[in-house]
Amino acid sequence: MSDDARQLRQLLKIGMARAGRPPAGLAAPLDGLLPADAAAAPEATLWLSLGALDLWERGGFVAPDQPPPPPARVAAPETLRPCPPRAQAVMVQLLCGLHPAGLEAEWLRLLHRRGGHLPAHVLPKLLDAGTRQPALRAPLLPVLGERGHWLARLQPEWSWAGDDPDAASWETGAPEQRVAALRGWRARDPQAARAALAAAWPSEPPDQRAALLATLSTGLGPDDETFLDAALDDRRKEVRVVAQRLLARLPASQLAQRMVERLLPLLRLERPLLRAARIDLTLPEALDAPMRRDGIGAASHPGMGEKAGWVVDMLAAVDPDVWTRHFDRPPRGCLALAEHSEFASVFVRGWALALQRHAQDDPSPRLQAWLRDLTAWWLAVPAQREAVPDSVFDVAAAHFAQDADGASSTLFCTLPGKWIADGACVHLLARLAAGAADTWPTALSQHAMRRVYPVLPALADTGHPWLVRQLLSSLALVLDPATAAGFDPVRVPDAQWQSAVDAFFDLVRLRHEMTLSFQETA
Structure with missing residues (x-):
């Protein structure tokens, strides 16, 4: 603001009567705008002077230099194959x-196997779907193509599909975004991600520590033991539980070794002359502070005594393969030893929980044998089924679908003749189907259809209809569609069951059509 303008505004504030002096004259060439008559009222001179200065300042304003606009960003040329039009029509449906x-995830996997990218007109809807459903992101990311990644950079809510969203999300994202960013970081560089978590750990809110610590399950290795062991002393129980379970998944960790050292003095292999061999168990006397620090006694085990629950907690923290070596028996042999023991439910539950922890990522062939033998044993020994938590079969389902050695196909061959009447058996099969991450192989699908197809006409006689409907819905999504579509439709006397069976075959045929659509030339 110029001195002339400042003086005029001061006069305007105090008023001409109080100032006792006329306003100062304006410099040339603005003075020509004022009245030439010297008798003009000082008030009029003041207002005209202010107006002249305002026009002068606005008319002479020069805008500051602006940075040049960024060059237009366009998507790079696509390197993936285009999606066939027939397959595009299926995705629109x-x-x-x-x-x-x-079905969307299966369609995306089929497109990825073809080496194709998504068409432009479905990108926004699928990016929105991936934002709402994190489970859809894994099959979606490989087929976004250059245009999809370019488009994801234009919307903050699609940042999970951008070039490298993890760094920004880790620093400034919401709690769930930071957890997802750290998990993605662990998949690429476990040590750097753990270092970032260790640096931020003192300032992390207590209610978020457990979720952040759980991301170390991705890429878990011996280098994580020191950080996890320190977390055993955290003030929050949720954090301690996560640390205990992750340390238990490291067979060479000090926690796992301590558990083995506690268990071995309590176990003894008995070989009676006239009876089957069994494991004899001596219950621990007391629960001391080191045992509590390792997580013993933290979980509840309904139907078991307190000390028996301590043993379950110890067994759950030990790699089950330890017992195949210790007893020199395959998994089925170890389960037979437990079956004849007074504490059968203790051993079975402890080993099942250990499998759930140790086999959930990428189990060794020995742990896969444990999963297979436990599933078959569960079917053959109904008396001990309650000792096995259902969640174990969610882990088994991911590996059941592989059927590398034909063991999964064998399971269908060993089903009893009236298996459809066994609600627990139907529930197990439905769970194994629902937990599959991809389509079952042809051989496994053939064995499944050979056992399911003959019982379809008699579904009206089942005593647990909702379980059977669940089984049909799950199988329709995982059976090899070409195999299942090769079976003729079935006529069922009951109208409601006919509708369920028709829905099963309709979904199978839709998946078969979806598979065939990718064989078309784009």
């Missing part, structure tokens, strides 16, 4: 929401 959830 799926996005209308008229078909069961889960």
Whole structure:
């Protein structure tokens, strides 16, 4: 503001009567705008002077230099193959929401196997779907193509599909975004991600520490033991539980070794002359502070005594392969030893929980044998089924679908003749199907259809209809569609069951059509 303008505004504030002096004259060439008559009222001179200065300042304003606009960003040329038009039409149907959830992920996997990218007109809807459903992101990311990644950079809510969203999300994201960013970071560089977590750990809110610590399950290795061991002394129970379970998954960790050292003096192999061999168990006397620090006694085990629950906690923290070596028996042999023991439910539950922890990522062939033998043993020994938590079969389902050695196919061959009447058996099969991450192989699908197809006409006689419907819905999503579509439709006397069976075959045929659509030339 100039001195002339400042003086004029001061006069305007105090008023001409109090100032006792006329306003100062304006410099040339503005003075020509004022009245030439010297008798003009000082008030009029003041207002005209202010108006002249305001026009002068606004008219002479020069805008500061602006940075040049960034060059227009365009998507790089696509390197993936285009999606066939027939397959595009199927995805448009799926996005209308008229078909069961889960088919989108299968469609995306089929596109990825073809080496293709998504068409432009479905990108926004699928990016929105991936934002709402994190489980859809893994099959979606490989097929976004250059245009999809370019588009994801333009919307903050699609940042999970950008070039490298983890760094920004880790620093400034919401709690769930920071957890996802750290997990992605662990998949690429476990040591750097753990170092970042260790640096931020003192300032992390207590209610977020457990979720952040759980991301170390991705890429878990011996280098994580020191940090996890320190977390055993955290003030929050949730953090301590996560640390205990992760340390238990490291067979060479000090926690796992301590558990083995506590268990071995309590176990003894008995070989009676006239009876089957069994494991004899001596219950621990007391629960001391080091045992509590390692997580013993923290979980509840309904139907078991307190000391028996301590043993379950110890067994759950030990790699089950330890016992195949210790007793020199395969998994089925170890389960037979437990079956004849007074504490059968203790051993079975402890080993099942250990499998759930140790086999959930990428189990060794020995742990896969444990999963296979435990599943078959569960079917053959109904008396001990309650000792095995259902969640174990969610872990088994991911490996059941592989059927590398034909063991999964054998399971269908060993089903009893009236297996459809066994509600627990139907529930197990439905769980194994629902937990599959991809389509079952042809051989496994053939064995499944050979056992399911003959019982379809008699479904009206089942005593647990909702379980059977669940089984049909799950199988329709995982059976090899070409195999299942080769079976003729079935006529069922009951109208409601006919509708369920028709829905099963309709979904199978839709998946078969979806598979065939990717064989078309784009």
